[in-house]
Each structure stands twice: as C-alpha cells, then as structure tokens.
Amino acid sequence: MNYVLTEQVFTVGLTNYLRKYEYGNANHTNLWEALYDSEKQSGASINVPAVMDTWTLQMGFPVVTIDRTKHSKHEAEVTQKYFRIDPSQNISTKYVSPFNYKWEVPLTFTTSKHLDWDTRDIRWMHQGDIILQSSDLSGLSDSDWIIGNVKQYGYYRVNYDLNNWKNILRQLKDNHKMIHLQNRAQIIDDAFNLARAGEIDSTLALETTEYLTKEQDWLPWDAAIDNLNYIDAMLSKTQYYGYYQKYLLSQVTPLYKMVGWNDNASNPDAFEHYIRTTGLAAACSSGSKDCVSEASKLFKSWLDSKDPDKNNPINPNLRNVVYCNGIKEGSVTEWDFAFERFKKSNIAVEQVKLLYGLSCTKEPWLLSRYLEKTLMPTEIRKQDATTAIIYISRNKIGRPMAWNFLRSKWSFLKNEYGAGFFSFTRLIDAISYGFNTQFDLDELESFLAKNPNQGTATRAFQQAVEKTKANIRWMATNEEKIGQWFKAKAPCNGSASCTTTTTKLPTDVRLPSALDPVYYKLELRPDIYKPDPKNFTFDGKVDITLHVRNTTDNITMHINKLNLDTNSFVLMSNTGGDLPKITGHKLDSSRHFLIFDLDGQLQAGHNYTLSMNFSGNLTDGLTGLYYSKYTNSKNKTVYIATTQLEPTDARKTFPCFDEPGFKSVFEVTLLRKKPMVSLSNMPQVNSVNKGDGWIADTYQPTVKMSTYLLAFIVCDFTYTERNTSRNTIVRVWARPEAINQTQYALNAGVSINEHYEQYFGIDYPLPKQDMIAIPDFGAGAMENWGLITYRETALLYAPGVSSAGNKQRVAVVVAHELAHQWFGNLVSPAWWDDLWLNEGFASYVEYLGVDHIEKGMMMLDQFVEEDLEYTFKFDQLTNSHPLFVPANRPEEINEIFDRISYGKVLKEGGL
Numbered sequence: 001m002n003y004v005l006t007e008q009v010f011t012v013g014l015t016n017y018l019r020k021y022e023y024g025n026a027n028h029t030n031l032w033e034a035l036y037d038s039e040k041q042s043g044a045s046i047n048v049p050a051v052m053d054t055w056t057l058q059m060g061f062p063v064v065t066i067d068r069t070k071h072s073k074h075e076a077e078v079t080q081k082y083f084r085i086d087p088s089q090n091i092s093t094k095y096v097s098p099f100n101y102k103w104e105v106p107l108t109f110t111t112s113k114h115l116d117w118d119t120r121d122i123r124w125m126h127q128g129d130i131i132l133q134s135s136d137l138s139g140l141s142d143s144d145w146i147i148g149n150v151k152q153y154g155y156y157r158v159n160y161d162l163n164n165w166k167n168i169l170r171q172l173k174d175n176h177k178m179i180h181l182q183n184r185a186q187i188i189d190d191a192f193n194l195a196r197a198g199e200i201d202s203t204l205a206l207e208t209t210e211y212l213t214k215e216q217d218w219l220p221w222d223a224a225i226d227n228l229n230y231i232d233a234m235l236s237k238t239q240y241y242g243y244y245q246k247y248l249l250s251q252v253t254p255l256y257k258m259v260g261w262n263d264n265a266s267n268p269d270a271f272e273h274y275i276r277t278t279g280l281a282a283a284c285s286s287g288s289k290d291c292v293s294e295a296s297k298l299f300k301s302w303l304d305s306k307d308p309d310k311n312n313p314i315n316p317n318l319r320n321v322v323y324c325n326g327i328k329e330g331s332v333t334e335w336d337f338a339f340e341r342f343k344k345s346n347i348a349v350e351q352v353k354l355l356y357g358l359s360c361t362k363e364p365w366l367l368s369r370y371l372e373k374t375l376m377p378t379e380i381r382k383q384d385a386t387t388a389i390i391y392i393s394r395n396k397i398g399r400p401m402a403w404n405f406l407r408s409k410w411s412f413l414k415n416e417y418g419a420g421f422f423s424f425t426r427l428i429d430a431i432s433y434g435f436n437t438q439f440d441l442d443e444l445e446s447f448l449a450k451n452p453n454q455g456t457a458t459r460a461f462q463q464a465v466e467k468t469k470a471n472i473r474w475m476a477t478n479e480e481k482i483g484q485w486f487k488a489k490a491p492c493n494g495s496a497s498c499t500t501t502t503t504k505l506p507t508d509v510r511l512p513s514a515l516d517p518v519y520y521k522l523e524l525r526p527d528i529y530k531p532d533p534k535n536f537t538f539d540g541k542v543d544i545t546l547h548v549r550n551t552t553d554n555i556t557m558h559i560n561k562l563n564l565d566t567n568s569f570v571l572m573s574n575t576g577g578d579l580p581k582i583t584g585h586k587l588d589s590s591r592h593f594l595i596f597d598l599d600g601q602l603q604a605g606h607n608y609t610l611s612m613n614f615s616g617n618l619t620d621g622l623t624g625l626y627y628s629k630y631t632n633s634k635n636k637t638v639y640i641a642t643t644q645l646e647p648t649d650a651r652k653t654f655p656c657f658d659e660p661g662f663k664s665v666f667e668v669t670l671l672r673k674k675p676m677v678s679l680s681n682m683p684q685v686n687s688v689n690k691g692d693g694w695i696a697d698t699y700q701p702t703v704k705m706s707t708y709l710l711a712f713i714v715c716d717f718t719y720t721e722r723n724t725s726r727n728t729i730v731r732v733w734a735r736p737e738a739i740n741q742t743q744y745a746l747n748a749g750v751s752i753n754e755h756y757e758q759y760f761g762i763d764y765p766l767p768k769q770d771m772i773a774i775p776d777f778g779a780g781a782m783e784n785w786g787l788i789t790y791r792e793t794a795l796l797y798a799p800g801v802s803s804a805g806n807k808q809r810v811a812v813v814v815a816h817e818l819a820h821q822w823f824g825n826l827v828s829p830a831w832w833d834d835l836w837l838n839e840g841f842a843s844y845v846e847y848l849g850v851d852h853i854e855k856g857m858m859m860l861d862q863f864v865e866e867d868l869e870y871t872f873k874f875d876q877l878t879n880s881h882p883l884f885v886p887a888n889r890p891e892e893i894n895e896i897f898d899r900i901s902y903g904k905v906l907k908e909g910g911l
Contacts, residue, residue, distance in 0.1 A: 013038030074134035086470035102127035192227035240483030246490035268856035273804035299326025323357025348792030359391035436471035525671035526641035536618035558651035568613035622778035624652030711784035783820030815849030
C-alpha cells in the first residue's frame with residue numbers, strides 16, 4: 001500500500017492509526033479506515049477497505065497471466081486466478097473465501113520498447129480481468145517482451161504466453177542487465193513455481209538459469225539456488241543426479257572464479273559478502289575440487305593452530321562454507337575438534353555455524369551420535385536442539401536418519417519442543433522436504449495414524465502430506481523430462497488411506513466480557529538458588545482490580561499449570577455496596593479457566609479487587625516463567641530466570657486475564673538474591689530487604705498494556721548503555737563474557753528508535769528500552785514492552801568473528817522488535833485473528849529501520865527474495881490460511897505465528 005498510496009499518504013495514515021488507538025486495541029478495519037481517510041484527504045480515490053479485504057480475508061494469492069496471443073498483437077489479455085502449488089488438491093473448506101478467490105490486483109508492467117522500472121502507472125484488476133490496449137503496448141513486435149509486477153511490489157506471481165517467455169529468456173541471454181535485478185530474481189522464482197504447479201513446462205523454468213554464467217548479482221543467484229535446491233532434493237536418489245550436479249557446477253564456476261576466497265570482512269557492501277558465500281557454497285556442493293580443497297586447507301589451518309579457541313584464521317563470512325566442507329571431507333578428528341570448539345565457544349553465532357558444520361559429515365555413525373546429543377541439554381542447549389536436527393535433515397545421508405529419529409523420539413520431542421512457534425514447524429518441513437515416493441507418503445501417513453494428536457504441529461504435518469503428494473506427482477511428470485534436459489546440458493501406486501480418531505476440543509475459549517481488569521499488583525519470587533535445577537520453583541501473589549462491565553455472579557480468568565493457595569482468596573469492594581462472597585472455585589483445564597463462584601452479583605459499574613497467592617515449578621520449558629543457564633568463564637553453570645509469555649503463557653506465570661484485548665496497568669515486584677539483578681518492563685523505583693537474603697525490587701507501574709508483553713528476568717548480566725536524543729535510556733544486556741558483543745545492537749537500537757519516532761510521528765512512550773540476550777530462548781526475539789528478549793544470535797555481534805550475514809541478522813531483528821513497540825504494543829490486536837497487524841507490519845517496517853542505518857545492506861532490494869518469495873512458498877499451498885484467520889485454542893494461536901502472518905506484509909504495490 002506504500003507504493004499504491006505514496007509514502008506520504010501511507011505514513012500519515014499509519015500515524016493517525018497509532019495515535020487514535022494508542023494504549024488500546026484495534027482490528028484490521030480500523031487500519032483500513034485510517035489509511036482510507038488519509039488517502040481521501042490527498043484527493044485520491046482508492047477504496048482501501050475494499051482493496052485490502054480481498055488480501056486479508058482469503059488465503060493465498062493470484063497468478064496474473066499476461067497473454068498477447070488472444071487478441072491482436074498490439075493488445076494483451078490479463079487474467080487472474082488463485083495460484084496453488086498443487087492444483088489437484090481440493091481447496092480447503094476451513095477458510096471460505098468471501099471473494100471466490102479473486103483479488104484487487106495493482107498491476108504494473110514495463111516493456112522492452114518503453115523501459116520504466118520506476119513506473120507508478122497502476123492498472124487495477126478489480127477482482128476480474130482486464131485488457132491492455134494498443135496504446136499501452138505501442139511499438140511492440142513479436143520479438144519484444146512485457147514484464148509484469150515491476151520490482152515485484154505486488155503480492156502476485158506473473159505468467160505469460162510462450163512467445164513472451166521466449167523473448168524474456170532471449171533478453172536474459174543477450175543482455176540480462178536490461179531487466180532490473182529484482183525482476184530477474186522474480187522471473188526465476190515465478191518460473192520454477194509456475195512449473196511446479198503445471199502452469200508452464202518445467203524445462204522452460206530451467207532455461208531461466210542458463211544465463212547465470214553471466215550473472216554477478218546476488219538476488220537472482222539467491223532465487224536460482226533456492227529453487228534448484230528443490231530440484232536437488234527431488235533428483236538426489238535418481239540416476240540423473242550426477243548430470244544435475246555437473247550442470248550446476250558449469251553454471252556456478254564463472255561466479256566462483258569471480259568472487260574468490262578473499263573476503264574483506266569490513267566491507268560495508270553486504271551483497272558482496274552474500275554473492276561470495278553463495279558462489280562458494282554452490283561450487284563446493286556441486287563438486288568443485290578446487291573449492292573443496294581450499295575449504296579443507298582453511299579448516300586444517302584452524303585445526304593446527306596452537307590456541308584454536310582464541311585464534312581462528314578463517315574469515316567470519318566464510319566459516320559456514322569452510323566448516324561444512326572441512327568436516328565433510330574429514331574424519332572423526334575434524335568432527336570432534338569442531339564439537340569441542342562448539343562447547344567452548346562464548347559467541348552464539350559461532351556456535352550456530354559449528355552446529356551447521358557438524359551436520360555435514362558423511363559418516364552415518366557421527367550423525368547418529370549428533371542426533372543423540374540433541375537430547376542432552378548438557379551437550380546441546382535446548383534452544384539449539386531442533387536447529388541441529390534441521391541441519392542434519394539437510395544432509396542427504398542424515399535426512400532418513402532424522403526422520404527415523406523424529407518418529408522414535410516423537411513423544412519426547414513433542415513434549416519438550418512442541419510449544420515453540422517456529423522450531424517444530426521448521427523441523428517437520430525440513431525432514432519431509434525431499435519426500436517424493438509412495439513409500440515416503442505411506443510412512444508419513446502411518447505415523448500420523450498412530451499419532452493423531454500433533455498439537456501445534458498439526459498444520460505442519462498437513463502441509464508435509466500435501467507437499468509429499470505434490471512431489472510424487474511432480475516426479476511422475478518431470479523426472480524423465482528434467483533428467484534428460486540436465487543430461488543434454490551437462491558438460492562432457494496405490495495410496496494409503498488412514499482413519500484417525502480425534503478428540504473434540506472446545507472452541508468457546510474466550511473469556512466472558514463482564515469483567516475488565518484495570519490494575520494488577522504482582523509479586524513474583526523465582527527460586528533459582530537450590531543445588532538441583534529440578535527443584536527450582538517460583539511463587540507469588542497478585543491483587544487484580546476489576547471493573548464490572550456487566551453484572552455477573554462469577555469471576556472467570558486464566559490459569560495454567562499453577563498451584564493456588566485456597567486460603568489466600570480475598571474479594572474486596574472498592575466502591576462500596578454489598579460484597580458477595582467466594583463460595584468455591586473450579587478449574588477448566590481444557591480452556592485454562594479459573595472460575596470463582598460467588599453467592600451474589602458483582603454490580604455493573606463497580607470496582608472490586610481479587611487477591612490470591614500461587615506457586616509453580618520453574619522448568620527449562622522455554623515458555624511462561626522458566627530457567628535458562630550458561631557456563632561462565634570459570635566453568636561454572638549459572639542459572640537465570642526469564643519469561644516468554646506470548647501468546648498464551650502469562651497464565652503459566654500468574655493468574656490473569658490472558659487475552660490481548662484485556663489491557664491493564666501492572667505494578668511489578670520481583671524478589672531476588674545477590675549478586676543477581678532483576679529486570680522488568682519499567683524502571684526500578686526501590687529495593688527492600690525482605691530477610692533470608694531476599695531483596696524485593698519494585699518497578700514503576702506500566703502503561704496500559706496486554707499480559708503477553710510483560711517480562712520478568714532475574715540474572716547476573718551486565719549492560720552497555722546509551723541515551724536517544726530524547727533521553728530514552730537504551731541498554732543492551734548480556735552475560736558478562738559476552739558484553740563486548742553488544743555495541744552494534746546498542747548503536748542500532750538507538751538509531752532505529754529515533755528513526756521510528758520521526759517516521760511514525762509518535763514518541764516512544766516509555767522512559768527506557770532494555771534489550772537482553774538470553775542463552776536459552778525458543779523464539780528469535782520477543783517484543784516485551786521496554787524489555788525485549790532475544791536469542792543471543794539475534795542480538796550479539798562480534799566484529800572479526802561474526803559474518804556480514806550475522807550483522808544483518810542482528811540489525812533486522814532489532815529493527816523488527818523495535819517496530820513492535822508501536823505496532824503490537826502501543827496498538828495491539830483485539831484478538832489473535834489479527835496477529836498480522838503485529839507481525840506483518842513489523843516485518844515490513846524492519847526493512848525501513850535497517851535501511852536507515854545500513855544503506856550498504858540494500859534491504860529494500862532484498863525484500864523480494866528474502867521475504868516475499870519465501871512467503872509465496874507457503875501461501876501457494878492449499879493448507880495456507882488468510883491473513884485474518886480465526887484462532888481460538890492456544891495451539892491454533894501458536895500455529896498462525898508462521899510465515900504468512902509475518903511475511904505477507906503490506907509492501908509497495910500490494911501485500
């Protein structure tokens with residue numbers, strides 16, 4: 001919409017939206033109204049609600065076909081239809097389209113005769129088809145081309161008649177730079193996915209890669225490698241795989257020779273680093289003897305160094321390639337050396353590179369050992385376990401081993417890791433990625449029949465089945481044809497049916513609206529001081545001031561996995577009148593409800609205060625209030641307490657009204673012992689000794705906010721600090737050994753925060769912004785208001801050790817989470833069905849934030865390949881979902897924290 005409305009109109013609309021609903025809740029119609037009002041004031045005439053409803057209330061996206069053969073050669077018919085990667089699959093009836101899968105499409109185009117890659121000429125396809133007239137295509141001959149979706153501002157794929165495809169391919173071979181690099185990437189990605197869907201011939205898609213011997217820009221290469229990875233997975237067990245590898249090597253060799261191994265880590269041009277690592281990785285993986293030899297030499301130089309933990313001679317940007325190939329070509333000596341470095345490393349991003357490298361070994365017994373270590377938190381941290389299994393599954397030898405491991409350890413893995421937003425989905429997607437035989441499908445369906453309750457992995461398994469079936473059909477149609485194509489280009493069933501029994505789960509899981517919590521006074525005491533972490537616990541007390549909207553004879557709120565002190569229940573009236581008594585309480589575990597029965601009515605318009613004490617086990621479960629740990633420089637294990645409450649785990653921490661629409665003020669007190677410090681959303685106001693070594697830290701009352709944005713931490717961390725130009729305190733916290741890795745995030749945080757204040761026209765409303773790197777953290781980061789929590793890899797950057805990609809990762813995540821301080825925190829969705837208002841906008845704004853501080857990263861150019869194309873791959877499945885998606889139970893809510901909600905964002909020219 002930025003592109004369609006113009007930057008000024010779009011920004012004014014966003015600012016008005018934020019101002020109108022600050023400290024409150026909103027839904028998507030409120031946003032459309034704000035943008036529409038801004039647009040009308042500018043004198044334009046785009047019906048924003050009508051346009052955007054077609055993109056948010058139905059799943060998927062269209063393919064727009066531009067056909068110059070159905071009319072005179074000076075005209076073109078432009079049609080749209082719902083694009084699905086497997087059209088043979090029935091469209092899901094779970095989400096019925098109110099528009100019959102037609103969209104308001106902002107079509108842009110340019111031609112070889114009238115090149116304009118900056119066009120703002122938009123032709124609207126109003127849920128139907130249009131004709132481009134002769135005046136639009138003046139001067140075009142049969143040998144000229146038209147390209148739609150200029151710079152891929154719009155959220156749609158583009159197909160063409162065969163002659164136009166051939167003209168585009170000819171242009172790529174003759175002078176590819178005539179076509180903008182973003183559209184070169186788009187052409188490759190669209191062609192491969194259109195071929196998978198049966199819309200064009202698969203060999204035509206392959207022909208988009210023939211010009212790559214001349215391509216030196218990263219975006220088209222990234223699109224090509226991403227799509228060729230699918231071909232790699234499909235052909236890896238066929239007779240044609242060797243021909244495929246030879247073809248890829250012939251295409252990538254000129255790039256490999258151009259980029260070389262000499263990488264200047266201080267070069268600010270991120271794309272130079274990315275094109276080099278892409279070229280090296282592709283050359284080594286396709287069998288370049290020179291590439292593999294050089295990588296092995298570099299790894300051996302590290303292995304032979306006197307102090308490898310302090311002196312690593314390998315350039316940080318090259319370590320993924322070197323580690324992988326050094327270990328692949330080595331033996332147990334190299335593997336053990338790398339695992340020892342992993343254990344001793346103090347830098348999270350370095351640990352991730354080593355996790356990846358360890359997965360590259362060709363020895364099955366080492367991969368088996370590696371898989372077993374993922375079950376041992378003393379060997380591989382819990383947050384890294386699924387990452388390690390994913391890496392192993394990308395190894396052709398390791399993929400079946402990972403699948404067998406998942407099945408044999410299913411109950412353990414589901415219980416330990418199933419609550420993660422992305423990790424489980426990514427794990428299942430990675431393991432099933434190459435499934436393409438009836439045997440694979442039978443095994444998958446047999447596993448699901450034996451394990452009908454997949455919890456938060458339900459959609460991931462549905463998608464795995466769908467993609468496996470599509471892969472089987474793809475192989476039947478394309479294996480021989482594509483195999484013969486690579487052979488020519490290279491140098492020198494029955495189906496299983498399963499009946500499953502499912503347990504009917506409640507859908508009425510929303511709290512009653514009779515009560516409105518307006519103020520919490522909360523005290524928490526995490527006890528992380530016992531010798532054995534298995535005995536860690538926490539306890540607390542809470543006073544909740546309730547405003548009665550509608551007369552009621554019960555108090556219904558949320559609780560999960562907490563113990564209650566029944567003698568502590570107290571109900572008081574704040575406004576006088578008759579005070580009913582609590583006659584009992586009951587737990588509805590299926591809905592996480594705590595229900596207090598009363599002997600009378602709470603009167604509408606009155607205020608009451610409910611008090612209670614509670615306790616719970618402090619585990620390493622990565623959700624709610626949990627413990628994390630790290631090993632310090634003295635080789636001592638240090639335990640900390642931290643939280644992850646989004647979306648539905650505040651109720652695991654204290655009894656509360658755990659829905660985003662119930663916004664309240666929170667007065668927090670955290671108890672700790674020295675030398676620990678405590679942190680929460682607001683600045684600390686005082687500390688009081690409570691006896692037995694306990695210290696109570698009390699914090700300023702928060703602004704009005706949702707429960708899922710609260711954060712409570714007790715740790716021994718230190719921090720670096722700067723103030724913004726408005727004197728907002730910004731601090732970055734880390735374990736003491738990693739504090740020297742915080743400077744980049746600190747500087748980025750200050751600059752991006754100031755930029756957002758100017759961009760939105762609304763000041764950041766809190767007096768401080770803490771950002772903290774947690775050693776064990778399930779998500780990438782969490783936007784807790786005033787206390788953002790991160791994985792270490794998403795916040796810490798070590799110059800000289802971390803790569804350019806690591807630097808960009810930190811910048812992107814910091815920008816994303818700071819965007820949430822406005823989108824999600826200041827204005828929150830009324831319910832999780834509008835989650836995309838949080839994540840979609842933060843995913844869009846993160847590009848603006850990083851582009852502000854790192855022009856050399858060319859973030860706006862990266863958007864198409866890194867975000868848009870990746871989102872396409874999920875949204876073209878029949879098991880996708882609309883942006884606005886009904887979600888009730890916690891597992892349904894967790895499911896929609898996916899690429900659709902994050903990546904199908906408002907972008908220039910469409911979603």
